[in-house]
Amino acid sequence: MPKHGKKYDEAFKLIEKNKLYDPEEAVDIVKKTASAKFDETVEVAVRLGVDPKHADQQVRGAVVLPHGTGKTKTVLVFAKGEKAKEAEAAGADFIGAEDMVEKIQGGWTDFDVAVATPDMMGMVGKLGKILGPKGLMPNPKVGTVTMDITRALSEIKAGKIEYRTDKAGNIHAPIGKVSFDADKLAGNFFTLLDTLIKVKPAAAKGQYLRGITLSTTMGPGVKVNPLKAQGGKKE
Structure with missing residues (x-):
């Protein structure tokens, strides 16, 4: 097991093991666990019930996050x-x-x-x-x-991000910075999740949203309840 720093360990204590958090609650915890000296990026990892080996199950596209990403793109x-x-x-x-x-x-x-x-x-x-x-x-x-x-x-x-499944069927995407208001991070989160649900491949079988984790650049992951991530508030 890799050794983490004191700040990481302190942050990890704020997270209940094996608990699936509501999205808004997860956002609040992620903001609290950020301990780096820079404005960390808040990232979401979504495990989808797809097999990317099949072309008709690959998920790829782009979405404009309503509150931007906090990064100006060149x-x-x-x-x-x-x-x-x-x-x-x-x-x-x-x-x-x-x-x-x-x-x-x-x-x-x-x-x-x-x-x-x-x-x-x-x-x-x-x-x-x-x-x-x-x-x-x-x-x-x-x-x-x-x-x-x-x-x-x-x-x-304005904050357009691209998303695509990796070989394991996961999507990783930034949804803002730790300095964002919790409501703005939640708004970006729900916009991304709604988009992923809309582009669900017809060939995907079984549960589509299999796992969702929120984290900051340097912080531990917070697991989000997939059922609560669907059809949430947008703004």
């Missing part, structure tokens, strides 16, 4: 001409075409999200081996391959 847009001008007006941090492809091939990946117009994907496709493993490849499923650059940028800057 956005690169692959576009030319009028769409490049639109990207600039909409607040893109980096804009380019062949020049950006070459820069990335040279090892530069100093951005959080990449957006591309569909006509650029032939060129951007060359970057699959670099951007794919980092989760930075533009994808129409999450709205990052689009002609509506203005909308894509405004959603990303």
Whole structure:
């Protein structure tokens, strides 16, 4: 067993072992257990009743959290001409075409999200081996391959997050910072959970929400009652 620090151990004492908490209660405890000197990210891990080996049971998409994530994202847009001008007006941090492809091939990946117009994907496709493993490849499923650059940028800057199942059928996503009001964290939590329920694959059998854990970057996990996580308050 790894040894944890004194603050972690103190935080762990606030959590009842094997108890499934209501979401709002879990949020309160997670805020209390945060002990780092920086503003920790609050994360949710959801274990879904899916088998991601089957393409029809993979869960992937994006959702705009109503209260943002507390992190400003750096956005690169692959576009030319009028769409490049639109990207600039909409607040893109980096804009380019062949020049950006070459820069990335040279090892530069100093951005959080990449957006591309569909006509650029032939060129951007060359970057699959670099951007794919980092989760930075533009994808129409999450709205990052689009002609509506203005909308894509405004959603990303407002707090849009991507989610996808890992090999074990788990989804990990940030829902804000410890400094957020509890109501805002709960609002983001319910928005994410509602979205995951809406995109439940038809092929998924049995219980869909199998386990939910809330935690901070450095803190212990708090288990949430999956039944109470459905259809909660949004704001």
